[in-house]
Amino acid sequence: MNGKINRKKLTKRDYxxxxxxxxxxxxxxxxxxxxxxxxxxxGANWVPATLGxxxxxxxxxxLSVLAVAAMHAEGVYDIGKPLGKWFAVLFMVLIHxxxxxxxxxxxxxxxxxxxxxxPLLPKSMQTTGLLVFSALFFLAAFLLSYKEQxxxxxxxxxxxxxxxxxxxFLFFVGFSHPMGNAAGQATTAGYHTLGAGFFNGFLQGYxxxxxxxxxxxxxxxxxxxxxxxxxxxxxxxxxxxxxxxxATSMIxxxxxxxxxxxxxxxxxxxVSAEGGTAFNQxxxxxxxxAGHALLATLLTVTCLTTAVGLVAAxxxxxxxxxxxxSYVQWLALMSFASFLTANFGLAxxxxxxxxxxxxxxxxxxxxxxxxxxxxxxxxDKTVYSFTVGFTTVPALLDMVSSFPPVVSQSAFxxxxxxxEQSFLPFAAQGMAWVVPALVGLGLGLAVxxxxxxxxANATD
Numbered sequence: 440m441n442g443k444i445n446r447k448k449l450t451k452r453d454y455x456x457x458x459x460x461x462x463x464x465x466x467x468x469x470x471x472x473x474x475x476x477x478x479x480x481x482g483a484n485w486v487p488a489t490l491g492x493x494x495x496x497x498x499x500x501x502l503s504v505l506a507v508a509a510m511h512a513e514g515v516y517d518i519g520k521p522l523g524k525w526f527a528v529l530f531m532v533l534i535h536x537x538x539x540x541x542x543x544x545x546x547x548x549x550x551x552x553x554x555x556x557x558p559l560l561p562k563s564m565q566t567t568g569l570l571v572f573s574a575l576f577f578l579a580a581f582l583l584s585y586k587e588q589x590x591x592x593x594x595x596x597x598x599x600x601x602x603x604x605x606x607x608f609l610f611f612v613g614f615s616h617p618m619g620n621a622a623g624q625a626t627t628a629g630y631h632t633l634g635a636g637f638f639n640g641f642l643q644g645y646x647x648x649x650x651x652x653x654x655x656x657x658x659x660x661x662x663x664x665x666x667x668x669x670x671x672x673x674x675x676x677x678x679x680x681x682x683x684x685x686a687t688s689m690i691x692x693x694x695x696x697x698x699x700x701x702x703x704x705x706x707x708x709x710v711s712a713e714g715g716t717a718f719n720q721x722x723x724x725x726x727x728x729a730g731h732a733l734l735a736t737l738l739t740v741t742c743l744t745t746a747v748g749l750v751a752a753x754x755x756x757x758x759x760x761x762x763x764x765s766y767v768q769w770l771a772l773m774s775f776a777s778f779l780t781a782n783f784g785l786a787x788x789x790x791x792x793x794x795x796x797x798x799x800x801x802x803x804x805x806x807x808x809x810x811x812x813x814x815x816x817x818x819d820k821t822v823y824s825f826t827v828g829f830t831t832v833p834a835l836l837d838m839v840s841s842f843p844p845v846v847s848q849s850a851f852x853x854x855x856x857x858x859e860q861s862f863l864p865f866a867a868q869g870m871a872w873v874v875p876a877l878v879g880l881g882l883g884l885a886v887x888x889x890x891x892x893x894x895a896n897a898t899d
Contacts, residue, residue: 475701801837
């Protein structure tokens, strides 16, 4: 019977293909520009900033993959399900809208255009250029994800290897002809001390959206693994976990290289306004005008791999929970909505995505950790409820304080910020939710243990 359930044993090549697919799904627009910019901001203090960044940009996404494996989950819905169906649906919708058509997916097109293509066009053509580029970009994403079973081949076997070759060629040139010594570069405000560097690096990791994406990609990964011939839950979970470790380890190595290159670039450039400009400076320095073509190719390939994963995950999850539309119809709707949002421009997308990330990341981190450790308390709803409940208010306050000035500097925004910083530890670091979440976890575990003892005494 087992032979019928699992038709074959996966080879090392199969594991590499799944890992390559995961790498390609995770590594998109923000994964290139944010670590490079972090290196510029941190300068000589790049080591603590890197450690903080790796926690939220590597360790947390890995834990999200392990959470999917531990829960035998097929999507975001299953991660939130211990709190009830209504919460699971709400959490799934918020995650997919954030990494999907509102912010994450449009950013894949705007970053690749703004950084790689826009410098090649006159200013008068920028708006039209973005319109045409984003239309072609999301048409390609739609076509590559049209057949669910072909996603593994499209990303793991084709797009991702091309991206890795181009990226490591850049690393080879950058480290064989360094601009300067990273340890000798100045740091910007907020990175002068080891602690400040770590916390700011930690928050910069939010921008990659990978912890949220890891939960959303669960259904895509499970579908891909089953497409290789495995169907038993334990086998699928094992393959998912192993591929996740390999993929995130490679991502961490790439981040390290990018951060060091960013710090070294300060020997020739000032700190840029954002990572896209920094990447453009770096490539132009080493490759001249020809570097723009390389940059455009590099960014478009890596952003397209992530866009494919995001639109597919959105369509798969929404078709499963809202079957009024087919997978292809949800896919088309997601691709078109992302195209529309992309044309608001990169700056607008980033400025309004930050508040949602400050709100959702605490919930994602709490649910990921509860999912991974849930076997110790049988995924009890009480533990989940106390922990998530105590996280809610500080997460809302973090969101309000990080909105653009039109909200954060209003009377309401200032009042929320003052309250948060007066009463909640780590508010200044943007992590006001940590202590309340730990208190909620402690209370939830206490109630769970007391209730367990009462049940045991009753049976005696």
